[in-house]
Amino acid sequence: MIRQKLRQLGRFLIEIKKINDDVDYLFDVYYPKNYDSAITAVQNLAGMNESGIGFKTPSLATSLGTLLKQVGYLCVSHWIKRQDKTRQSHAEDIIKLLVEDSGTAINRAAIETQHRNKRHSKVVLPSKEDILKLQTYLRDRLRANHEILKVKFNELNWLQLGEAALLSIQLFNRRRSGEIERILIEDFRSFEKIDETSIGQAFNTFSLKEKEAALKYVRFTIRGKLNRTVPVLSHREVLESLETLLKYRSEAGVSKNNPYLFGIPGTLKGDFRYLSACQLMRRYAYECGAKKSSKFKGNGTKKARRHNVRKFQSQGQSGCRFG
Structure with missing residues (x-):
């Protein structure tokens, strides 16, 4: 700026x-x-x-x-x-x-x-097929790298796990890239979940499907544009990957003073480094084989995001989910 x-x-x-x-x-x-x-x-x-x-x-x-x-x-x-x-x-x-x-x-x-x-102006959005390709590609990368890190630490797999987790959260929540890539560890640690412990007997009034859906996700809040507080939902599978990511931060060479959830080793002009969501979105959109990979952008306008949500809702898709 x-x-x-x-x-x-x-x-x-x-x-x-x-x-x-x-x-x-x-x-x-x-x-x-x-x-x-x-x-x-x-x-x-x-x-x-x-x-x-x-x-x-x-x-x-x-x-x-x-x-x-x-x-x-x-x-x-x-x-x-x-x-x-x-x-x-x-x-x-x-x-x-x-x-x-x-x-x-x-x-x-x-x-x-x-x-x-x-x-x-015309808002050109990625097709449903391309988004599903990216979603599947990210899920496979997330699971493969997580399984490897369960056995032993590997720096490359640790980095790829962070990249896949970052884009998975962005793809599901449709937030600005700057908001997601600069998530603070303390914000992530304050996540909330819906279960019998958190809401008491009210949880027992849910149907079986509602309970299964509630247990799949956690919610935490982050700093948004103009210091607004915005919510972020994370699937339990992504949550486990993030816990593994934090577990091996010291082995990966990330400074203990780096406050970012997706922090990486080194500093950039006096500030701590973190993964760049825009660059990763372009690369992963190309690698997943999307027909129109250039249409994937991490800093889309509010109008485009609203249009995208309505499009998926009309097609029976409430979001990009893990299954």
């Missing part, structure tokens, strides 16, 4: 330098006389069409507007520390213009373009 913002600001600075010779560095933008040049640079980068009512890349237009405000506040803080009232006033004027004028100059056209693109 930080790299993306810096790239966007860098592209903006290069573009405005082509338009206005008075701009040498980013804080030079925060003079009222340079405001029109800044708006023109944003419009050029976002690809405003000839009619001036749409953008080729509307998201870039809105994100640049937000970034310029954020940098403007940094600019104001900088000049306050330097006790330069004149430049502070200029930066505050630019921020005021961005708040009051950019909504008309940029945001309105960008938002209208986004809504228009959304109306015209």
